[in-house]
Amino acid sequence: MSDTEVRAQLREIFRREGLGDSTTVLQLLSQLIPESLQEEWLDQMAEADKKGCPESFVDSLPRVPKSEISPSSSCSICYVNYLNDGYPLVVRLPHCGHDFDLECLSVWFSKSTSCPLCRDDVLSHRAEVDTSQVELEEDWGMYG
Amino acid sequence: MASLPKRIIKETERLVSDPVPGITAEPHEDNLRYFQVTIEGPQQSPYENGVFNLELFLPDDYPMEAPKVRFLTKIYHPNIDKLGRICLDVLKTNWSPALQIRTVLLSVQALLASPNPNDPLANDVAEDWIKDEEGAIKTAREWTEAYASKKDQKSTN
Numbered sequence: 001m002s003d004t005e006v007r008a009q010l011r012e013i014f015r016r017e018g019l020g021d022s023t024t025v026l027q028l029l030s031q032l033i034p035e036s037l038q039e040e041w042l043d044q045m046a047e048a049d050k051k052g053c054p055e056s057f058v059d060s061l062p063r064v065p066k067s068e069i070s071p072s073s074s075c076s077i078c079y080v081n082y083l084n085d086g087y088p089l090v091v092r093l094p095h096c097g098h099d100f101d102l103e104c105l106s107v108w109f110s111k112s113t114s115c116p117l118c119r120d121d122v123l124s125h126r127a128e129v130d131t132s133q134v135e136l137e138e139d140w141g142m143y144g
Numbered sequence: 145m146a147s148l149p150k151r152i153i154k155e156t157e158r159l160v161s162d163p164v165p166g167i168t169a170e171p172h173e174d175n176l177r178y179f180q181v182t183i184e185g186p187q188q189s190p191y192e193n194g195v196f197n198l199e200l201f202l203p204d205d206y207p208m209e210a211p212k213v214r215f216l217t218k219i220y221h222p223n224i225d226k227l228g229r230i231c232l233d234v235l236k237t238n239w240s241p242a243l244q245i246r247t248v249l250l251s252v253q254a255l256l257a258s259p260n261p262n263d264p265l266a267n268d269v270a271e272d273w274i275k276d277e278e279g280a281i282k283t284a285r286e287w288t289e290a291y292a293s294k295k296d297q298k299s300t301n
Contacts (some may be wrong), residue, residue, distance in 0.1 A: 077207060077241045079151040098185035106206055108241050 006031050053109040053123060061091040064099055077104035078118060096120045148176050152202060152249060154246050167249050169200065177202040181213075185292065186257040191219070194292030198228075198252070200245065205276035210239035211248055220280070220287040222261040222270035230255070231265035 001009075010028050030038065066083075069090060074081045077100055082088045089102040098117045100108075108116060113123045156176070159169045166184035171177075181198040185191025197216040203209050213235060215228035223231040234243060234251050264270030273280040 077151075078149070079154045104241070112207070114240070116240045119238075119240065 001031060005034060009072075051113075052111045053113050054094075055106075058102075058106045058109050061102070061105075062094060063102075064088075064092050066091040073099070075101040075104055077101065077108065093120070093122055093127045095122065101111070149206075151207060152176065159245060164246055164250060167246075167253060169245060169249060177206075181243065183249065183253050183256070185288060186253060189257045190281045191221075191256045191288050191292070193294065194288035195294050196256075196292050200249075202245075203253060207241040207243075210243075211234050211245060213248060213252060218291040219288060220274045220284040221256065222259050222264045222266055222280075223255055225266045229265060233265060 006028050010025065013028075067068060068089060069082045069088060071083055072081075075090075076098075078102070082090050082099075082101070090099050091102045091105060092099050093115055096115050096118050098115050100116065105116075109122075113121055115122060156171055166186075168182045169179045170181075171179050179200040179202075181200050183196050183198060185194035185196065196216075196219060199214050199216055201212040203212060213230055215230065217223055217228075219228075225231075230252060232251055232255055234240075234248060259273065261270040261273035269280070272283070
């Protein structure tokens with residue numbers, strides 16, 4: 001059904017019964033929303049139900065290079081020294097600057113949105129973090 | 145039993161080598177996730193001179209999930225109910241995996257020093273506390289003497 005046809009049908013329903021049969025109206029209205037946008041909204045609603053951070057947020061966290069990890073520092077979730085692992089996967093929260101093992105933090109962020117050390121709500125700064133990181137990832141992803 | 149995470153081993157070692165003043169926590173021989181805990185009542189609180197027994201259990205998901213802590217000694221406190229369950233934010237919604245057995249037990253000790261009748265778990269105790277604080281504190285002191293006195297604990301142990 002084209003947008004014009006949907007609009008015509010909506011007008012017809014309103015003329016006949018006002019806002020009476022809301023199910024039909026909603027079904028018709030939803031046809032006016034592009035499918036890609038509908039999917040995005042459904043995804044967002046599903047993520048909001050989950051309580052934790054979206055996986056895309058955890059994936060976009062900046063890594064701490066091995067050269068910057070001090071020999072004495074360890075993850076405050078598992079207590080294991082970062083450099084015990086030859087290839088440490090350490091991430092830094094962009095706003096408060098606290099470091100954790102990616103593996104430990106991603107488990108915590110699957111059910112929470114606060115920094116384990118300072119309780120900063122990491123998603124409250126999401127917009128600024130996400131846009132920059134997402135662009136970067138797409139650039140790499142294309143040829144990576 | 146699955147092997148004990150390194151974190152739990154480290155925490156246990158530190159609880160023994162560098163104990164918190166007024167608090168003891170010892171893992172059970174058969175189950176290293178189950179701790180027998182004692183907390184001394186803070187000075188200048190109605191629980192002063194009392195020693196309270198608690199149990200602490202580390203669930204499989206620890207430290208992603210908070211330890212389960214319960215008073216075994218009877219106590220008159222607005223945030224601790226008859227079954228010894230404790231109403232404390234860090235044990236529920238404010239848990240963070242960067243907290244530890246040590247910090248949790250310090251929070252419990254702090255709760256003894258400052259009861260909060262406006263966020264009660266034991267409703268009848270909280271009501272008494274709000275209506276007649278002086279009387280409630282007196283009762284708390286009597287219960288401490290009756291159920292948590294140091295002398296009694298020594299003779300029964």
